[in-house]
Amino acid sequence: MKIAVLGTGDVGQTIGSRLVELGHEVKLGSRTAGNEKAGAWMKKAGAKASTGTFADAAAFGEVIFNCTLGGASLEALKAAGEANLGTKVLVDVANPLDFSKGFPPSLSICNTDSLAETLQRAFPRVRVVKALNTMNCNLMVNPRLLPESHHTYLSSNDAGAKETARGLLRQFGWKDEEILDLGDLSSARGTEQVLPLWVRIYGATKNGAFNFKIVTAGT
C-alpha cells in the first residue's frame, strides 16, 4: 500500500520504517522539501521510502498517518491540502500536548473536545481514526516488545476507516483481542486524556516502555 507519514520526528520515522519493513511504500512528509531528518531516514529505510512536503506525501498516500506534534497537526493538514486528503483514511496518533509551561505538559485541547475531532471538523471528508496514541512509538509498531498482552483503541465516525486502521495494526503485531473499538471519534477525548497519567507514570518510573492492559473480572 502507498502510505503517507506526516511528521519527521521519532514517531513519524518509527512508523515509517516499520511500514517499509512490512512492504509498504512510504512517503515521509515535512513542512518543506529537503528536510534533513527525512533525508537521513530515507537512506536508512530503503528503496520503498521517499520524502516530500506534507502535500506531496498526502497526494501519494492511500492512507495517511498523522505523526506531527499535536499543536502543529492542524497546520500540517492545511499544508497537506484538502484536495490531497480527500476521503482518505487519516490515522491520527498525535496528542495535543502543551509543553509551553514545561514538564509535565498540559493538553491544548481536552474534555469536551479532542485533537482528532478538531482535525475531523476542519476536514470533514477525510476519515479520521484515532489510534495508538496512548504509548510510545516503539510499542505502537511492535506491541510484542512487551512481555504480555496490552491494549490499544480505535475511535472514528467511519466504520470502514476503522477496519483499514485495524488491518494496519494487525500488521504491526496487534492481536484482535488487544484492539478495542471505543465508538465514534468523540471517544478520542478519552484516549488523548490518558496522556497526563502517562507522563506522570513515566516521571515516576523513568521508563517509557509501558502500556496499559485492561484487566477484567472473569477473564
Place this chain on the structure above:
Amino acid sequence: MKIAVLGTGDVGQTIGSRLVELGHEVKLGSRTAGNEKAGAWMKKAGAKASTGTFADAAAFGEVIFNCTLGGASLEALKAAGEANLGTKVLVDVANPLDFSKGFPPSLSICNTDSLAETLQRAFPRVRVVKALNTMNCNLMVNPRLLPESHHTYLSSNDAGAKETARGLLRQFGWKDEEILDLGDLSSARGTEQVLPLWVRIYGATKNGAFNFKIVTAGT
C-alpha cells in the same frame, strides 16, 4: 482506627463496609443526620458502624475518605468543617464527573487543575491523598476480584499521608508493587483524567469490573 466516610452512595457504603469488616470503627457521614441510606447501611454493617452528619463524621475520624460525588465534594468538606478536618489525612477517591449533558460525562475540573488540588487549596491543613479513583468501588476495596495484578496510584503533597493511605490500601488487599507513587498532588490531574477513557471502555464492553495494569518491558 476510627475512620470517617463522607458520602452514602455505593462508593461510601462499599468502602465503609469493607473498613468495618477489617475491624475499623466507621462513621458514615451525610448532609443531614438521619439519612435513610446511611441508616440501612449501619444495620447491615454491624456494631462498629455508625452514622452522622459530615461534621459528625469528620470529627470522629482519624482518617477521612471523601466518597461524595466530585461536584459536591467541596460543599461536603465545608459542611464537615475546617476544625473537624484539621490536619487529618483525607483520602480522596472522588472524580469531578459532570453528567449535566448526559452520558458520557465530561469533567468539571481538569487539565491544569484537579478536584484533589481544589480540595487541598480550600483546606490547606488537611492532608489530601488522591487514591483509588480509577476503578469501581468493588475493586477499590478488593483488588483480588481481578484475576491478575493491576495498579492504583498515590498523589499527595504529604509523604506521611501517603504512607497512611498505603497502609489502608494494603489492608484492602493491594500488593506493594501494585501501588505506584506518582508524586505531588498535581499528579491527580492524571488519574482524574483517566475517567473519560474509563467510561468509554465501560460503554464499549458493558463491564465496569476492570482496571488498568501497567505492562512494562522487561518485567
